[in-house]
Amino acid sequence: MNRTPRPQEIPARVIESFGRRVRIEMPDGTRCAAELFGRRLSVVCGDEVRVRPSSRGDAPRVVAVAPRRTLFARTDSRGRTEPLAANLSLLAVIVAPQPTPDPFVADRYLAGAAYAGIEAAVVASKTDLPDAATPPFVELLAEYEQAGYTVLRTSATTGAGIDALRGLLDGQLAMLVGQSGVGKSSLTNLLAPESGRLTRTLSDATGEGRHTTVSTALFKVPSGGELIDSPGVRDYAPALVDDATVQQGWKEMVGLAPQCRFHNCLHLREPGCAVRAAVESGDIAARRYESYKRLLNIMRDLAPEYERRRP
Ligand SMILES: Nc1nc2c(ncn2[C@@H]2O[C@H](COP(=O)(O)OP(=O)(O)OP(=O)(O)O)[C@@H](O)[C@H]2O)c(=O)[nH]1
Ligand SMILES: [Mg+2]
Ligand SMILES: [Zn+2]
Structure with a gap:
């Protein structure tokens, strides 16, 4: 039997993504459009992937995504x-x-x-x-x-x-x-x-x-x-995190939180809050603190939306 050998999978990188449309860069530096193999495969720009090279002139197919560092x-x-x-x-x-x-x-x-x-x-x-x-x-x-x-x-x-x-x-x-x-x-x-x-x-x-x-x-x-x-945005909200994690997004709060009276302080109305004291003294910008409270609220609002949609 004269069968064509299955083309080998090779590593590549996703260098452009726009919905399910992607472009990849091959190890030799060539860049081209690629197709995603399977509906469940989802890749984004920066992904390291494995591709099945094109046969008969069609686009290479992305078949797998390497574990992401971030x-x-x-x-x-x-x-x-x-x-x-x-x-x-x-x-x-x-x-x-x-x-x-x-x-x-x-x-x-x-x-x-x-x-x-x-x-x-x-x-x-x-x-x-x-x-x-x-x-x-x-x-x-x-x-x-x-x-x-x-x-x-x-x-x-x-x-x-x-x-x-x-x-x-x-x-x-x-x-x-x-x-x-x-x-x-x-x-x-x-x-x-x-x-x-x-x-x-x-x-x-x-x-x-x-x-x-x-x-x-x-x-x-x-x-x-x-x-x-990347495309500009009107708004951005991070992937959902729990209440206690929200403050991790504020560099100026991270160091202060251990000085709060309660270890699980969310810096809202708790007594003995080092973060609120810093806001009052001006060491933390009031606007940044407001922004923290806004994101905390956004996360709480979005979480039920997500929960409701879960099968
Ligand atoms: N004066 C000035 N104008 C700038 C500067 N950089 C960009 N612009 C102008 O700002 C406008 C928007 O620039 P873009 O580079 O397209 O902005 P962008 O952030 O990529 O926009 P989106 O792709 O829509 O998110 C253009 O008219 C640029 O000429 C700058 O350093 N000084
Ligand atoms: Mg732009
Ligand atoms: Zn606190």
Whole structure:
């Protein structure tokens, strides 16, 4: 019998994902579209996979996913977890003076990274804009520094801070996240010139983002490291965690919690709370504390949604 041998499975990496559409990179560096084998297989950008090479010209098939070192996800409005990227080591939360920043989105991204065991940093973009020097934005960045996060100030237009950003990304698999229009793709094009990401070119009178980027895609940074550009969001909620874990997403609270009178203090109305004392003395920014309470409420609201949907 003259049977064609079954083609061998080879390792590859998912470098772009858009729903169930994926692109992969083969060990020899070639990149192509791939199909997912089986309905239950779910992969995201950054996944290490095994593929069955194409035969007769059809697309290679992803047949298996390697265990993930980290999985960054979000919760949708129905309490379901949606994976966004795999194997990240760093989440770069981009905040810009325009469009109008929503600090709660940035806070929740920082929290989501912590819950997933991923380092996080704040990257201010568009520092060339006059609004970057006005109080709301300056204070926002100061809050993150006070909380203990690395804060870089950059501009894709002038190139300011880009070397520092390269330094931050070196050796990392980092994803750039943030509201639509903050300049994620502009930074990606600067850091990884091969990427050729589409950025919004027309001036937008409202200053609101327009969701230019639709896919999540990974690129090598020639100076070291890799980055993933992702679609901008209006909102973000981390994958569900229990009440006691929510505070882990606030760097400035983690060190203080052991000083609370009750070991299971949620820093709400409990007596002898070290976190609330720090808020009162100004050591913890009041806005950050409000943001913590908001996420605690969001998690409590979303959990029943999820429970209700369970079979
Ligand atoms: N002044 C100034 N404008 C910038 C800078 N970086 C980006 N922009 C502008 O901001 C707009 C949005 O930039 P994008 O890079 O498309 O933003 P994005 O975060 O990728 O947006 P989404 O893909 O929709 O999430 C574009 O009009 C850019 O030209 C900057 O450093 N300074
Ligand atoms: Mg973009
Ligand atoms: Zn407390």
